[in-house]
Amino acid sequence: MRNEKELIRKILxxxxxxxxxxxxxxxxxxxSLCVSIVKNREEAIDLVQDTFYLxxxxxxxxxxxxxxxxxxxxxxxxxxxxxVRRKNNFLSLDGVYEDGKELDIEDExxxxxxxxxxxxxxxxxxxxxxxxxxxxRAIIELRDIKNLNYDEIAEVLGIPMGTVKSRLxxxxxxxxxxIEREFGTKGNKINHIDRDEDKKEL
Amino acid sequence: MKIKKNFKERIYExxxxxxxxxxxxxxxxxxxxxxxxxxxxYATKKFYTSLRYRKEEKIPYxxxxxxxxxxxxxxxxxxxxxFGFALTIIIIALMFLPxxxxxxxxxxxxxxxxxxxKFIPSSYVSLKHVKEIGITVYVKDERIEEKSGKLSIPKxxxxxxxxxxxxxxxxxxxxxxxxxxxQDIITVSIDYKNYPSLSGNRMFGFYLPYIIMGLLLISxxxxxxKRRA
Numbered sequence: 001m002r003n004e005k006e007l008i009r010k011i012l013x014x015x016x017x018x019x020x021x022x023x024x025x026x027x028x029x030x031x032s033l034c035v036s037i038v039k040n041r042e043e044a045i046d047l048v049q050d051t052f053y054l055x056x057x058x059x060x061x062x063x064x065x066x067x068x069x070x071x072x073x074x075x076x077x078x079x080x081x082x083x084v085r086r087k088n089n090f091l092s093l094d095g096v097y098e099d100g101k102e103l104d105i106e107d108e109x110x111x112x113x114x115x116x117x118x119x120x121x122x123x124x125x126x127x128x129x130x131x132x133x134x135x136x137r138a139i140i141e142l143r144d145i146k147n148l149n150y151d152e153i154a155e156v157l158g159i160p161m162g163t164v165k166s167r168l169x170x171x172x173x174x175x176x177x178x179i180e181r182e183f184g185t186k187g188n189k190i191n192h193i194d195r196d197e198d199k200k201e202l
Numbered sequence: 203m204k205i206k207k208n209f210k211e212r213i214y215e216x217x218x219x220x221x222x223x224x225x226x227x228x229x230x231x232x233x234x235x236x237x238x239x240x241x242x243x244y245a246t247k248k249f250y251t252s253l254r255y256r257k258e259e260k261i262p263y264x265x266x267x268x269x270x271x272x273x274x275x276x277x278x279x280x281x282x283x284x285f286g287f288a289l290t291i292i293i294i295a296l297m298f299l300p301x302x303x304x305x306x307x308x309x310x311x312x313x314x315x316x317x318x319x320k321f322i323p324s325s326y327v328s329l330k331h332v333k334e335i336g337i338t339v340y341v342k343d344e345r346i347e348e349k350s351g352k353l354s355i356p357k358x359x360x361x362x363x364x365x366x367x368x369x370x371x372x373x374x375x376x377x378x379x380x381x382x383x384x385q386d387i388i389t390v391s392i393d394y395k396n397y398p399s400l401s402g403n404r405m406f407g408f409y410l411p412y413i414i415m416g417l418l419l420i421s422x423x424x425x426x427x428k429r430r431a
Contacts, residue, residue: 016270016273017274019273020266020270023264023265023266023270027261027266031260032258032260035259036259045261048261048265049269052265052269053269053272053273056273113245113249118251121252122256125252140253144254145254145258168214172214172250172253173210175253176246
């Protein structure tokens, strides 16, 4: 969005209705982040509303050091995570997976990836995403769907950039393992390694 | 195992073109030479491509109206609160203000032995609506040092006096509390708190603070009615 700073200046001067331009521009993006974290559409809409309202109330504190969208994402992320924490009785959402162990990536590659088409994989991913931790869904959403860079993600999540990379990889691998565990058979390797098309790609 | 672990991380960087030239070449060499890594690479690529091209869920309906209503509503609320506060201050100030035209101050010197002195005020006509009388008695001693005592007549005691005023247009001071010491002269200051006749502009002026106060008290009803609507 062009002239965001100018727009903010005008809003702060009293032209409050101009804030609707920000809402129109970013509400879909904020919604998709919120819904990926809370997994509930109605709650996500409430969170979008709260995000914009909070952003408006604190607009004067936005210094313009980052993109306005990044600042909005940060508000939305914090609100969504707080909502999930409240629902989960303030349990920690970090680090540990459902079975209580850190994820251990298996060495073998499931044949599921070679035996089904992309559309099916997309459906599996949708299902698998629901089983991820909220922060894992958020980090995948921010990086792999919204294409935010590592700096921006670090700012949204409030963590160092190095941590962003490691968490991102853990989240992706966790999702992959969930899909393999839920939908695939393990250990049945199919020999695709000599396919011509694979070689061409390289 | 260590190489493989790094390899798994590098797959995403390779797909996203985040690797340097040398790292990229090394990565390509690895997957060409190692069938297991190659297989893992293709599996990851398929997974990751599907993940990246997922459809972003769109908001079912815009929150624009709701957010803006809240923002604007807050401004209105703030304005009405400020207005209400200012109005309250004005009303309180009004209530403390005397009606300037209705104060009559008359002074008369009365011998201390006069218990039933009669005093005819110059503007007795406006005394029709007298509600209270306060009498302040100043006592002067021989050394010309002022002492003071205060006496006010309660309304119930005033009623007979009011009747007298109405009929005769006179103020009868029938009770003066002075000093125990013998005095020749005391100075009597009579302060009539007089209220206006309730007609025309005066009536409006008389009731205005009460009208405003009443409106202020019932104003939350309008607020709630509007909210419900």
